[in-house]
Amino acid sequence: MSTRINPRVVYLPTHAIQRAARRFPTPFFIYEESRIRANCKRFRNTFRRYFPNFAPLFAVKANTNPEILRIIFSEGFGADASSEAEAWITRRLGATGMYTGNYTTADEFRFVLNTGCFRLNLDDASMLPALRKIGVPEFLSFRINPGISQGGMKSLYLAGPDAKFGVPTRDVVAAYWEARALGVRRFGIHAMTGSNVLDERYFAAVAAKLLEIAGKVKKAIGIDFECLNVGGGFGVPYRPEQPSLDLDRVAQGIRRVFDRQCKRYNLREPVLMAEPGRWIMADAGWLVGRVHVVKHSSKTFVGIDAGMNDLPRPAIYGAYHYIAVVGKPPRGRKELVNVVGRLCENNDQFARDRRLPVVAVGDLMAIHNAGAHAYAMGHNYNNRLRSAEVLITRTGALKIIRRAETIRDLFRTTNLA
Ligand SMILES: Cc1ncc(COP(=O)(O)O)c(C=O)c1O
Numbered sequence: 549m550s551t552r553i554n555p556r557v558v559y560l561p562t563h564a565i566q567r568a569a570r571r572f573p574t575p576f577f578i579y580e581e582s583r584i585r586a587n588c589k590r591f592r593n594t595f596r597r598y599f600p601n602f603a604p605l606f607a608v609k610a611n612t613n614p615e616i617l618r619i620i621f622s623e624g625f626g627a628d629a630s631s632e633a634e635a636w637i638t639r640r641l642g643a644t645g646m647y648t649g650n651y652t653t654a655d656e657f658r659f660v661l662n663t664g665c666f667r668l669n670l671d672d673a674s675m676l677p678a679l680r681k682i683g684v685p686e687f688l689s690f691r692i693n694p695g696i697s698q699g700g701m702k703s704l705y706l707a708g709p710d711a712k713f714g715v716p717t718r719d720v721v722a723a724y725w726e727a728r729a730l731g732v733r734r735f736g737i738h739a740m741t742g743s744n745v746l747d748e749r750y751f752a753a754v755a756a757k758l759l760e761i762a763g764k765v766k767k768a769i770g771i772d773f774e775c776l777n778v779g780g781g782f783g784v785p786y787r788p789e790q791p792s793l794d795l796d797r798v799a800q801g802i803r804r805v806f807d808r809q810c811k812r813y814n815l816r817e818p819v820l821m822a823e824p825g826r827w828i829m830a831d832a833g834w835l836v837g838r839v840h841v842v843k844h845s846s847k848t849f850v851g852i853d854a855g856m857n858d859l860p861r862p863a864i865y866g867a868y869h870y871i872a873v874v875g876k877p878p879r880g881r882k883e884l885v886n887v888v889g890r891l892c893e894n895n896d897q898f899a900r901d902r903r904l905p906v907v908a909v910g911d912l913m914a915i916h917n918a919g920a921h922a923y924a925m926g927h928n929y930n931n932r933l934r935s936a937e938v939l940i941t942r943t944g945a946l947k948i949i950r951r952a953e954t955i956r957d958l959f960r961t962t963n964l965a
Pocket residue numbers: 607609610628648740742743744779780781782823824825826827920
């Protein structure tokens with residue numbers, strides 16, 4: 549039986565990558581502007597078919613490169629930020645959005661409110677006293693832990709009893725009551741319950757739960773909600789045989805739930821919001837490394853010049869990323885290999901026992917789905933330097949949008965002369 553290959557997973561701008569590798573040293577991340585824009589349009593337009601006022605945000609934590617953010621903001625997205633630096637870059641680029649911190653400090657609140665471009669989404673009512681000292685905003689939203697969760701893997705479950713996030717359902721009415729007593733006048737409700745979810749029905753289930761909770765709050769203290777944010781978590785396939793999430797079915801499902809629950813709980817319909825990161829950026833980026841060692845021992849280890857410091861997902865989560873040998877058709881001669889990086893860690897392996905076209909030193913490898921939660925999650929362990937980021941612009945030109953780090957950069961914050 550032949551397996552159906554999902555073209556979204558295996559798509560690769562081969563010629564642009566080969567051109568980039570002739571101009572710039574490897575490793576580097578490379579992003580395709582036309583794909584980023586197409587993803588933004590598809591996301592926004594699909595939801596707008598069912599929710600004309602739909603207000604999308606981009607989860608800045610997924611990819612924080614200013615040039616990438618500029619593209620996404622120009623496609624009508626606001627920012628979902630979660631740290632001072634994310635708030636800072638949003639302001640610097642002239643965008644606005646929602647701020648969802650967790651276990652936020654008073655200084656952080658102050659910083660974010662001073663940017664003047666964020667609506668706050670609080671992780672818990674216990675943060676209200678800090679806000680009282682800083683200045684109570686007119687609008688406030690709470691992130692709810694509605695008790696249900698899903699994710700591409702257990703570590704991506706972000707709600708339920710083990711999760712550190714969100715106001716537990718039993719405390720929600722009290723939280724809004726306290727916020728209103730402090731002087732908040734306009735309200736939102738939010739949940740972010742899991743990441744990389746590929747089950748279309750799940751998003752409707754989250755919306756249904758949030759509207760049920762909104763209904764309880766309305767009944768208890770009479771407030772209506774200006775917006776309802778279902779968070780991010782829209783999954784993308786990482787394996788070639790995985791189907792894509794059917795976004796139209798997601799939006800339709802949420803529409804049905806809105807119609808039913810708003811009537812049942814006598815709610816004024818809130819503006820629907822969502823804050824995808826992965827869905828917008830993952831399949832518009834690749835990490836490109838060059839093979840510099842092929843070692844035949846107990847297994848065949850293919851060493852590339854990128855590492856877990858560039859893309860930690862396989863090491864942290866055991867996540868699968870499709871890997872292509874650039875310019876070699878996947879149908880040619882194959883061998884079973886482990887693709888590894890240069891760090892002194894045995895989990896610095898991008899793939900284990902993967903059947904790939906036979907490679908030689910000098911070949912290029914592209915690790916797919918590296919546009920989201922990749923560079924942004926990277927680090928300097930082993931004092932490895934952060935790689936460059938390249939953009940394939942709409943005209944096909946190659947543009948360095950972040951240079952590679954240097955050893956001097958690494959020690960710039962120490963007191964080394
Ligand atoms: C509050 C919040 N919103 C949105 C996102 C984006 O998630 P994703 O990239 O899975 O869409 C995250 C990711 O962790 C998050 O924590």
